[in-house]
Amino acid sequence: MDRNDAKGIFRIYIKEKGLRNTWQREVILDAFLSAEKHITAEKLFAAIREKNPEVGYATVHRNLSLLCECGLADEIKIGRQQTRYEPKFGQKHHDHLICLKCGRFIEVNDHKLEKLQDKLAEANGFLPMRHKLEIYGLCRECK
Amino acid sequence: MDRNDAKGIFRIYIKEKGLRNTWQREVILDAFLSAEKHITAEKLFAAIREKNPEVGYATVHRNLSLLCECGLADEIKIGRQQTRYEPKFGQKHHDHLICLKCGRFIEVNDHKLEKLQDKLAEANGFLPMRHKLEIYGLCRECK
DNA sequence: CCTGATAATGATATTTATTATCAATAGTAG
DNA sequence: CTACTATTGATAATAAATATCATTATCAGG
Numbered sequence: 085m086d087r088n089d090a091k092g093i094f095r096i097y098i099k100e101k102g103l104r105n106t107w108q109r110e111v112i113l114d115a116f117l118s119a120e121k122h123i124t125a126e127k128l129f130a131a132i133r134e135k136n137p138e139v140g141y142a143t144v145h146r147n148l149s150l151l152c153e154c155g156l157a158d159e160i161k162i163g164r165q166q167t168r169y170e171p172k173f174g175q176k177h178h179d180h181l182i183c184l185k186c187g188r189f190i191e192v193n194d195h196k197l198e199k200l201q202d203k204l205a206e207a208n209g210f211l212p213m214r215h216k217l218e219i220y221g222l223c224r225e226c227k
Numbered sequence: 228m229d230r231n232d233a234k235g236i237f238r239i240y241i242k243e244k245g246l247r248n249t250w251q252r253e254v255i256l257d258a259f260l261s262a263e264k265h266i267t268a269e270k271l272f273a274a275i276r277e278k279n280p281e282v283g284y285a286t287v288h289r290n291l292s293l294l295c296e297c298g299l300a301d302e303i304k305i306g307r308q309q310t311r312y313e314p315k316f317g318q319k320h321h322d323h324l325i326c327l328k329c330g331r332f333i334e335v336n337d338h339k340l341e342k343l344q345d346k347l348a349e350a351n352g353f354l355p356m357r358h359k360l361e362i363y364g365l366c367r368e369c370k
Numbered sequence: 371c372c373t374g375a376t377a378a379t380g381a382t383a384t385t386t387a388t389t390a391t392c393a394a395t396a397g398t399a400g
Numbered sequence: 401c402t403a404c405t406a407t408t409g410a411t412a413a414t415a416a417a418t419a420t421c422a423t424t425a426t427c428a429g430g
Contacts, residue, residue: 104377104426140380181353194347201362204337209367210324217360224352247397247406283409309387
C-alpha cells in the first residue's frame, strides 16, 4: 500500500460515513504520511503549523482519531508520555522493543509468536482481535 | 511469597532508602494487599478512607509509586483510563487477555511464549528486561 | 450555479488523572 | 530529649485530550 492508496482509503471512509472533505483534512493526512513514525499529536501539529498556520490543534486531534478509526493509524501509549500515532499503511503488524535508556523503538515481528498468542487466547475461551506486545530492555547501543 | 513477606520487603526497602515508616504507609500497604487486583488509586483511596478518613489522596499516590519501585506492584495503563495497580507478590509474571466489551482482565501465562519473546529480543541485539503482552478481544461470555 | 442543511473548524474552556507545593507534623538517629 | 528532615494532607498546578460553540465551509439536490 502506498501513499496514494492511503489517501484513497481515507477519502472513501470519509464519504461513506457521510462526512465532508476539507483542505485541513488533506493537509493533516499529508503531514501524517510524511511524518516520522510514532509521532505525537503535538509534534504533528507543530509540523503542520510551519506551512499552514491556520490549522487548529483540536482539528489535528480530531483527524488523528479519524485516521485511527479508518485503520490508517494506531495509538501507542507508553507510560505517562503523550499518545503516539503510528502509520499502519504499507507495513504489517509488528511488536515493539523499547529501550529503557534511550527510548528508541525497534519494530519486530515473529510469525510463530503471533500464532502462539492466538492459541493462548483461544485456550482460555477468548476470541483474540488485536494485541500489543512491548518488550522493555536495553538496545544494542545502550547495553 | 505471602502477605508478611510483602510487608517485610516494603519495610526493608523503606529503611534502605533512608525513608521513614509511618502508620499511613502501613495502612496503605495493608489495604493494597487486601484489595482487588488491578485496583485504581482512586478506588484504593476510597477503601482506605472508610476506616481511615485522615489519609490523604496524595499520600496514597505517593505510596503506590513506592510499591512499584520496590517491586510489589505494577502499573497497568489501558487506553485513556486511569492507571491500575497490580499486586506482584505471591504470583508469577503473567500476561493479560482484556475483553473489549466487559473490560474483564484474564491472567494467563505460557512458558513457550515467554521464551520466544526473549529469543526475538536477543535476535535484534536487545537485552530484554521485562515485557507486557495484552491481547484484546472478546471473552467467553461476551463473544 | 444556487442554496439550505449541517459537518467542520478554531479558539478556548473543561475535564481528569497525576504531580508539585508548602506549612505543619512526626519519625528517627545520636 | 532533641535536631534534622522525611512525610503528610490540603490544595494548586500541570498536561493531555476532549467538549463547547459561534462561525464558516462543504456538498447534495434542485
